[in-house]
């Protein structure tokens with residue numbers, strides 16, 4: 063625990079020369095009768111997913127004392143752990159402060175509210191499913207780690223960023239840190255991976271470019287499962303709530319662990335940011351509730367910092383910014399706040415049929431895919447996403463995504479004191495049809511294909527809300543707001559070039575941190 067946190071004191075800082083040169087006298091003063099605990103920090107990061115963790119690591123390496131505020135808990139794992147819940151055995155760990163599981167596919171059995179793994183953010187026209195916990199959505203994500211090509215990056219992410227620089231420096235950094243590897247032959251050839259092999263064969267037969275998905279997984283863990291040395295998790299596709307054996311290079315065990323090793327970064331779990339505010343002197347005030355695992359507010363805090371990094375994910379960061387503008391907490395926020403939002407075309411289909419080669423124990427995570435850049439609806443990609451079934455019903459899932467046309471907008475709802483996404487389902491309709499057409503061809507004429515998101519409209523891939531250009535520059539500096547940065551998926555305007563988003567969010571966080579640490583925070 064951070065010294066400042068445990069002492070419950072206000073740390074006065076003599077700010078010399080602005081953000082970059084802040085120097086503090088560590089002189090604790092006793093907490094007076096204040097109901098709110100006040101603390102002074104040099105840098106505060108909200109959220110510990112890709113954007114937050116990578117930024118914290120760079121701040122720590124630069125010797126900048128940094129506090130990372132994370133609303134969720136830590137999820138330590140290891141061989142044979144039972145840290146994460148199982149998809150078909152609902153319990154309170156699955157969902158963020160909800161009376162029942164929020165993920166499609168999990169039986170809706172009532173549970174007591176808990177600071178669990180997945181939050182459902184209700185929107186008009188689309189809900190968002192995103193992670194909560196130290197490590198963010200990387201705790202539950204499958205680990206598909208894909209880099210878009212130059213053309214699609216420029217088209218959907220940014221044409222102002224030098225793609226060649228990202229491709230030669232920042233993307234490879236991410237691949238090294240996450241130890242990205244594709245599924246090896248011996249595992250793919252195992253009987254549990256029949257669905258994956260069938261997918262590759264069928265997609266290739268339809269003339270598509272197929273590939274093994276780069277994954278942030280040590281496949282030796284899957285081998286140990288197949289040898290019966292540890293309980294199955296990867297090899298039964300039971301990973302949608304996390305991989306219980308470990309071996310997944312999620313953000314908590316990579317970037318965040320590295321950040322903490324610097325000695326300059328403190329992570330504060332169960333700290334939920336409620337509002338952000340700019341003080342008249344230009345410093346940043348972060349209003350925080352320290353909560354218990356049932357959501358009870360145990361303490362309120364008011365943290366003052368010179369630099370504030372928003373890494374609460376597309377939904378979390380956008381909600382804080384839209385609220386701050388609506389409530390006048392941060393004057394002169396750019397008009398673009400709350401715009402440029404998209405779902406990355408993310409769509410899940412249940413596929414049942416003789417050609418898919420399903421089973422009740424389908425090896426995962428999603429590790430094979432196909433792509434097509436020729437469809438008039440836009441570039442698209444489809445992967446096979448194995449999930450566990452109680453019995454073999456001949457069903458698997460296929461997940462499509464692509465470059466979305468049209469952008470959702472977030473509006474402030476005073477009754478809820480929250481921002482709400484407004485999404486028109488026409489935005490991704492053509493892309494969804496194109497994905498479904500491909501899936502039907504891959505699955506064969508006898509297959510039954512059900513668009514799960516037609517029934518439950520949601521996405522795992524929220525992007526945007528504080529996009530490049532209208533809200534921040536390419537490094538994430540919010541226009542006209544010195545010391546305020548967007549470091550996560552909120553700055554990506556809606557799609558990541560027909561690839562899953564995490565690798566691009568991570569590469570952009572690396573890119574932004576290089577510039578911010580060097581130019582803004584150092585003398």
Ligand SMILES: Cc1cc2nc3c(=O)[nH]c(=O)nc-3n(C[C@H](O)[C@H](O)[C@H](O)COP(=O)(O)OP(=O)(O)OC[C@H]3O[C@@H](n4cnc5c(N)ncnc54)[C@H](O)[C@@H]3O)c2cc1C
Pocket residue numbers: 108109110111112113114131132133134191192193194195196197198199200202203204205206207208302333334335336373374375376378379522523524549550551552562563564565567
């Ligand atoms: C089930 C699932 C599977 C996925 N699979 C893949 C995949 O295989 N490949 C891929 O590329 N992408 C995948 N994704 C998407 C990917 O995980 C996200 O795009 C990525 O994690 C987003 O990174 P981020 O830094 O923007 O935010 P996040 O990783 O979501 O991190 C945001 C963090 O901020 C915290 N936070 C939010 N609000 C507050 C607040 N008010 N106060 C304090 N903390 C707050 C959250 O708890 C969270 O820890 C998947 C997502 C899900 C949910």
